[in-house]
Amino acid sequence: MRSILLIFILFNYSSCIVAQDTDKCYQKTQSKSDIKKLEPVICIPEDFYIVDIYEKDLNNDGKIDKVAEWFKEDLSNGDTIFHSIYFQELDSTFTHFETYGNLSQLYFDIQSQSNDVILEDSLLNEIKFSYQYYGGLPTFYEGGFSIEFYTDAAGYKKLFFEFSEDKNDFILRKEQDWLAPRTATWTEDEKMENEIIYTVQEGMSIKDFNMLEYLE
Structure with a gap:
């Protein structure tokens, strides 16, 4: 069952990354305070938005890097929270290093998190009950x-x-x-x-x- 769950997560992740590789750059943010932190290279798929941008020197090269945290505008049970890492270069521009979909739990709404709620999707139900807390x-x-x-x-x-x-x-x-x-x-x-x-x-x-x- 664990291998099936992993395939589900990887499929969810791959589908969004394919959608991200387009000629258009979408940069919708949930908070106006994140707009000033955006860089031209920070792009996400349409119908998603950036909910936070973290700024840290992640690769220990003395330059501040950025991490964009993003997910669907209309979240559904089982959706992934993504984190895209961008390294700062010597000329102060940024390059996309990697996007991860495995740094946090999958999303489940408040009602569905209850142990008393059984989801119709048996696979999502299995994942939901694996989590101890959200x-x-x-x-x-x-x-x-x-x-x-x-x-x-x-x-x-x-x-x-x-x-x-x-x-x-x-x-x-x-x-x-x-x-x-x-x-x-x-x-x-x-x-x-x-x-x-x-x-x-x-x-x-x-x-x-x-x-x-x-x-x-």
């Missing part, structure tokens, strides 16, 4: 980004992907497991239970990351 977007920092999500009612996973110049890719360098119950009566601070450090050679490429594999 929300949570990647955090971008100097040299990379982190992805955080609950694996069960009290288990919280933090994955840190950092840019490797040799591999020209974001590689998993650190994995943390935290005890972090989400209850109103919990008074003890969150605490880390385990940490694994990976070398560039050992770490997984962000292209191979699939959140659902951690939720089995």
Whole structure:
């Protein structure tokens, strides 16, 4: 079943990337404050909009890069939230590095998130029940980004992907497991239970990351 779910996600991602490769450049933003952060190269498909633009030096070259977060204007259950990374060049222009559709959970509306709701689409239903909690977007920092999500009612996973110049890719360098119950009566601070450090050679490429594999 996990392989079927992965195929579903990849199909959703590929369809949007194909739509993105057109002669027209759409730059609709959800917030007017993001308009001034746009660059000519930041383009998304029609009927989508940019909901945020992050500015960090992601590849540690001393120049501020940009990440556009975007999704459909009319979201439906199972839709993907995309993150497009643009590196700043020596002449201060930007080039598109990569677009990822696996840095956050698939979208489900508030009503559908309830365990009492059964969706008609059995595949989406399987994905929905795999998620422990909803929300949570990647955090971008100097040299990379982190992805955080609950694996069960009290288990919280933090994955840190950092840019490797040799591999020209974001590689998993650190994995943390935290005890972090989400209850109103919990008074003890969150605490880390385990940490694994990976070398560039050992770490997984962000292209191979699939959140659902951690939720089995």
